[in-house]
Amino acid sequence: MGFDMQEALSLKRIFILLLVCLFGVHFMAQEDTLVLGVFPQRNEEITFKLYSPFTSYLSKKMGRNIRLDISKDFDSFWYKMENDLFDIVHCNGYQYLVAHKKYNFHLLGVIKRHGRTTMTGTIIVRKDSGINSIADLQGKEIVFGGGLESSRCGIIAKKLLLDGGLSPQHYRNKFALSPPNAALAVYLQQVDAAGISDDMLESDFILRRMDLSQIRVLARGQQYIHLPWACSNRVDPELRASIQAILLSMNENPEGREALNTANYDAIVFADDSDFNSFREAVFQVNGEHY
Template sequence: MIARWCRWIVSLLFISVLLMGCKAEPPLGSAERPIVMGFVPSVETGQLLETTTALTKLLEEETGYQIEPYIPTDYAAVVEGLGAEKVDVAQLSAVAYVLAHDKYEAQTILVTIRKGKTDYRGQIIVRADSDIHSLDDLKGKSFAFVDPTSASGHIYPKALLIQEGYDPDTFFGQTVFAGGHDRVIVAVMDGTVDAGAIYDGARDLPAIREIYPNLMEDTRVIAETKPIPLDTIVVRKNLPPEIVQKIKDAFLAVAATDEGAVILADPYGIDGYLPSQDSDYDPVREAAMALGMDLEEWVKE
């Protein structure tokens, strides 16, 4: 009898241990397991953190989910985070999205609108007092790109140079990756570099205009790239459809509010969003393919 009771107690203990081991994981979007939203470091991190914190708060109110902003040091970390399912949602540049989709099956859900458009151009800028007036004048000069995966701040400007007959790898005296469009502008303005590549709205951003009130007069655009699809809101593979829909609806709702409009305008210069699909970003794939670019290798540079 005692032996039977002992076996019964042991069985209960064994079952208890099993149940403890099978404890359900907290639902995604809960305080214990927030949705992680990645933002690329396109501007100064301190300002970006302030903006993304305010934006995620509004998104939390719309969705009922807990959302945690994530700002790494470069574009590649967001892409890899999506692939490892450590980042659930992200705002990515066109090139970073193409890489995230083709490598990790991330999906675009919204494209940003700026000044009524869903595309933009890269620009090559110099100081207004510079003796550089054309692409040819850049030979042997120092030049700042944004990031290896930046469409407007790297790939399209390089494509422009190649199309005009210049070899970007030997044409410049020195090249650097500044890490953000605002940093390219600072590098040009303080003379660290002779010229740099930015997107066509970077000089209009309030944060950079606070530093350089006369920036439009103090700089010149010497060349522009072909049109580039604008940034996109992206979700990782295997994110539950109901969460995807709520996130999509929340971005559209937030952009339609006065408070949301102010937050999106600075530092991103975003007016709103439109639904998007992967084929919208085929021009980026075509540009990379035509120039023999391996986007994954470029991210590793």
């Protein structure tokens, strides 16, 4: 009987040890996994194709698992940002400013695309629309891709309209799911005008679907620093520095260049938070927010 009791206790200890090991490994795996979030400029399928090689490269270089998290729309992406569910994030300028001030996200770098580290917003119309100036947009329907939180299609475009003498009550707002869809809506004559970034008209999505000879750039804004990559404050400073070093050197490595090319980038380059100051001023002018 004593032997049976000892055996039972031994088996119980082994069982508990196995549970500890199994759950310990599970928790360690979760802890070792970094979540990389990408804001939804495009639909989920395209975003996955563009950023999967990028994620794999970063994971390989860091020697740890990185999970690519794709959001279906700007609202779900922003919910994850607010709740600090991303370790590494690629977002737009407005989202970075808010995350930096409210949640202490750290800037890792900005993208370089088509040889440029800056971008701007534009207002586009069809050439056959009869719209030849900002003033002609009074009472018209203007679409912005992704809503006001999209720095390219919301804030910069609305600043262009304000600078041209049109406040929001002078035109009708409409929001597309993404910036490319906003441009397409103009081409298909579903709306009168769209606020998009200047490099959107160079994207493969647009070039395959639109005859740009039918499109007029009605207004173009000043240049602002390009799209940022940032890191949660939860990430250890040493690990954050390692992530930044890998990102900034991707274009020096054949595999890194391939991943960058798939995402339509030339490189990720160093930037300082102060490089966003001119955009901070635009945000304040449009919606009165201080970041």
